[in-house]
Amino acid sequence: MAMASLGNLYNISSVLSLQGLELPREASIPALLFAMLSYMIIIFCNLVLLITIILNKSLHQPMYLLLLNLPINDLVGSTALLPQMIKELMWDTRTMEFSTCVAQAFFIHVYGVGAVLILSAMAYDRYMAICVPLRYNTVMTHSHIMKLVSVVWIFNFILIAILFYLLLRLPRCKSHMTHLYCDNPSLLQLVCVDTTVNNIYGLLITAITQIIGVGLILFTYLQILFACLRNKRSDTRSKALQTCGAHLIVFLILECLGLFTIISYRLKELSSSSRRFIGVTTLIFPPTLNPIIYGLKTKEIRTSIIKLFRQKVFPF
Structure with missing residues (x-):
């Protein structure tokens, strides 16, 4: 009898109900x-940045x-x-398949x-270019860049694949999401067994990425700062600081929003609406601001974008 009850407990719907934005009708x-x-701005700005780099051979560095x-x-x-958020707002749907x-x-x-x-790999590139410029062309070859990019993506997918393998091995006993969108912490709340291993591994991923990201960027930027202070040529120093400035702004925006999101899950007294707002801003603001910051702060990209629009969009 107990086994039958336990079986019924885990035999739940494959359709999840989401918390939703819970906005008043007028909002x-x-x-x-x-x-x-x-979403339109994110797609447009990021595609412009992608197309500009791909089509302009001078940017194949x-x-x-x-x-x-x-x-x-x-x-x-x-x-x-x-897209899921737009669908919810448009059709007032608050359900989603578990697989989705x-x-x-x-x-x-x-993401x-x-x-x-990716920002850590870019910081390493700037360190090589500014601090050891004589070795830069020898070390940072196209082959080396492809290997670096491959390591970043493969390492990323392996970390996240293990995270979700640990999640999917656990039985679910709930179908109501208390969050606006799906992520590992909100999916773990649907599980009614011990999740200690999952929590430890989730914290381990956070620690690894923070040590790699913050540690590498802190080290490289201190070295870059010292190199710029030692450099007597003001134009070289200004260009280096301008290039690194865009990178640092992007990294700080990501870190601050990501840190707020992680902390929000640990603050039980924080309202669910505040938690949802913090989570959404982390996925909207960086993708919107990143291409704009790089487009405005990096002269080569800014010039190439203007040239692209003059030639392809407004050829007259």
């Missing part, structure tokens, strides 16, 4: 317009080949979230870890 249309506009991965990653993260939910969570986590790893 639904502005929220829908904001979500649609945000290590720094920009690494940068190419950032808009790809941003498109993955925003596409994992915003897992896929959304998987790519959201791929989060990928952003830190």
Whole structure:
């Protein structure tokens, strides 16, 4: 009898019910317009950055080949979230297939870890270019860049695949999501068995990415700062600081929003609406701001974008 009851406990629906935005009726249309506009801006800005780097041969340098991965990653993260959010706002649907939910969570986590790893690889490139310029062309070859990019993506997918393998081995006993979108912490709340191993591994991923990201960027930027202070040529120093400034701004935005999201899950007194707002901003603001920051702060990209629009979009 007990075994039968246990079996019924885990024999639950494959359709999950989501918390939803819980907006008043008069706020639904502005929220829908904001979500649609945000997604359009993210797609447009990131595609412009991608196309500019791909079509302009002068940008086929290590720094920009690494940068190419950032808009790809941003498109993955925003596409994992915003279409589902737009669908919910448009049709007032608050259900999702469990398999779709897992896929959304998987790519959201791929986006989060990928952003830190890509920015770390870009910091390494800037360190080589500014601190050891005589070895830069020897070390940062196209072959080396391809290996670096491959390591970033393979390492990212392996980390997240293990995370979701540990999740999917556990039986579910709930079908109601207490979060706006699907991620590992919200999916773990559907499990009614011990999740200690999952929690430890999740914290381990966070620790690894933070040690790699913050540690590498802190080390490289201190070295870059010292190298710039030692350099007596003001134009070289200004160019180096300008290039690194865009990278540092992007990294700080990502770190602050990511840190707030992680902390929000551990603060039980934080309201669910505040937690949802923090989670959404992490997946909307960086993908929107990253291409704009690089387009405005990096002269070579800014010039290439203007040239692209003059030749392809407004040829007259």
